[in-house]
Amino acid sequence: MASIHQLLVPVDGSPTSTKALDAAIELARLNGAHVRLFHVIDELDHVNGFETPKAYREDLLPLMRAGGERMLAQMRRRVTDQGLMCDSVLVESGTGRVCEQVAEEARLAHADMIVLGSHGRRGLARMLMGSDAEQIVRHAPVPVLVVKG
Template identity: 65%
Template sequence: MPSSTQEPSMPSFHQILVPVDGSPPSEKALDEAIRLARLNGARLTLLHVVDEMGYVNGFESAVNYLNDIIPLMRVAGEKLLAHDRQKALDQGVQADSVLIDEGPGRICEHVAEQAALAKADLIVVGSHGRRGIGRLLLGSDAEQIVRHAPVPVLVVRAPAEAKP
C-alpha cells in the first residue's frame, strides 16, 4: 500500500502585490517579491500610495502647503515605481505599477482594494520591525495590511542597519 505521507508542496503564486515607498524595508520586500516571482513565474504589481495625510497630522498650517507638496509627491512616486519596475524587468519579472493619490483612506485600505483589483494571491510588504513605544507612536502599516488583506501577506523585516 502506498504511503500517504507526502511532502507538502510550496504554494504557487501568479500575481504578487508589492506596496513600495523607497525605504530600506520596502526595497528588501521588493527583492523578496522578485525572487518569489522568478521561482513561480508570477507577475508583480507595484503599488505606491501618495500619503498626503502623513504630512498634515494635526498641523493646520500644513494644509496650506498640500497644494505645493502633493504634485511633488506624485512625481516622486512615479519615479520610484519606474525604478522598481525596471529592477523587476531587469531580473526577468514582468511588473505593472499603480500610483494611488486619491486622497482620504488608510494605506492598508488602498492595499487591500488593489489586491482585489489586481487579483493578487500574495502581498509582500516590508516592515521596520519596530517594537514598544516606537510602534505604538508610529503605528505599523505592515500590521494593518495583514489585518485588512484579502490574501496572504509575507512580511519582510528590514535589514539590521535600516532599523531606527
C-alpha cells in the same frame, strides 16, 4: 499549495520596502509570477498644518506625485532587469486608510499574495508610529509575506 501568479508589493522607497521587493522578485522568478508595485501618496505623512489648501494642491501634491512616479519607475526597472513582468499603480490616499487601499488593490489585481516590508517596531515606537504592516495583514484578502527590514 496554490500557485502564485500575481504578487502585490506595496512600496514607499525605503530600504525596507526595497528588501521586500527583492523577496518578491525571487518569489516571482520561482513561480513565473507578475509583480505589481503599489504606492500610496499618504497625505497625512506630509501635512504639517502650515500649508494652505491651495499650496498643498498646487505645490506639495504634484511634488509627491512626481517623486512617487520616479520611485516606481526605478523599482519597475529593478524587476524588469530580472526578466520579470511588472507594472505599477500610484494612488493618492484621499479617503480611506493605506491598509484599506492595499487590500482593495489586492482584490482588483487578483493578487495571490502581498509582499511588504516592515520596520519591526516594538514597544513605545510601535505605539507612537503605528504599524502599517500590521494593519495590512489584518485587512488583507490574501496571504501576506512580511519581510523585516
